[in-house]
Amino acid sequence: MKLYYDLHIHSCLSPCGDDDMLPSNIVGMAMLKGLDVIAVTDHCSCKNCPAVKALAENYGIVALFGMELTTSEEVHVLCLFDELEKAMSFGEYVSTKYLPVQNEPEIFGRQQIADEDDNIIGEEQTLLINATQIDFDEVFDLCERYGGVMIPAHIDKNANSLLANLGFIPNDSKFTCVELKHKGYYEELCKKHPYLKKCNVISDSDAHYLGDINERIHYIEAAERTAKSVISALKGKNI
Amino acid sequence: MTVKELIDSGLFGVINEGENPDCEVTKVYACDLLSFAMSKAVSGSAWFTVMGNMNTIAVAVLTECSCIILCEGAALDETGLQKAQQQGVTVLKTALPIFEAALLLHEKLK
Helix, strand or coil: CEEEEEEEECCCCCCCCCCCCCHHHHHHHHHHCCCCEEEECEECECCCHHHHHHHHHHHCCEEEEEEEEECCCCCEEEEEECCHHHHHHHHHHHHCCECCCECCHHHHCCCEEECCCCCEEEECCECCCCCECCCHHHHHHHHHHHCEEEEECCCCCCCCCHHHHHCCCCCCCCCCEEECCCHHHHHHHHHHCHHHHHCEEECCCCECCHHHCCCCCCEEECCCCCHHHHHHHHHCCCC | CEHHHHHHHCCCEEEECCCCCCCECCEEEECCCHHHHHHHCCCCEEEEECCCCHHHHHHHHHHCCCEEEECCCCCCCHHHHHHHHHHCCCEEECCCCHHHHHHHHHHHHC
C-alpha cells in the first residue's frame, strides 16, 4: 500500500526549529496535510518523540522515532526506529558522545522539550547542532544494534551532507536508503556514485516551520500501515 | 585593519555589511567544521570557510569573529543571509580557494 510520508521534521527541540513546532502542532499539521507516516527528527536528540508517539496514536498517524544525527565529520544522518523505546535507548547512547558545548539560546535558539499537551517540560542544555563523537562509518552498525535504519540526509545539499562533507561514498558503506532534497537529481547522482543505484530514495521536508511540512506528495510502498512495515520498506528496495 | 577598511580594500565581495564597521580584524582563521571553529576561532578573527548557512553565522556571533569570508564561490543560503542581517554579521565572498584568500588577508595584516 502507498503511505504518504514526511520522515524529516524538526521540532522546537532543535535550536533552529521554530517555537511553534510543538509536537501537537506537527502531528496536527501532518494530519491536515493527509500524511500517513511522519518522523520528528531533531538534531541529536529524541526527547520530543514521547509526545509525538502519544499524539500520533490519538490522530491515527503512523510515527517513526529517531533523530538527525550529526557525525564527527558533520554529516547529517537520519536514524529511524519503529519503537519509541529503541529510539530513546539510541538517544541515550548518542548523548554520551556529545561534545561538551552548552547551548546559548539567544544565539542558536531554544531547545525545548514538550509533552503532548504543549507544556514545556524541559530544555536541553547541550548544544544539539554540534557534531558528536560518532564517525560516519560507525553509524550503520550502531543503528542496527539499536534496531533502526540509517539514512544519510539530504545528500544533494552542499552542506552537512555525505557528498558535500566526505565528498564520496565510502567503499565499505552498508546503508540502503538515502534522502534527497530534490529527487530529480537521482539519475545524475547515480552516474557519479553508482552505489546509489542499490539504494531506496526518500525525499522529506526537513521542515523547521509548520507550513514547510510535506504535502501528500511522496509515498512509500509498505506491506502494512505500521511503523515496522515502513522501516522494512526503507531497508528493502520497494519504494 | 577594521572591518570597514577590509570592505573598502575591495579584496573580497560583500554579501552582508554588518553592524561592526569599527571592529578590528585581528587574526586569520580557516576551518570548515563548525564544531572546531566553535572552540578554536578567537575574537576578532576573519573566518575563512565554505560553509554558508545559519549555523555559520551563529558560530561567528558566539566566537565574536570580526567577519566571515565565504571562499571558493560558496554561497550564503537564504536563512543564513536573514540571520546575518538580524545579527549584524559581516559576510564577504571570494572565488579564491581558502588558503589563497586567507594568505591574501594575512599579508595585509602584517
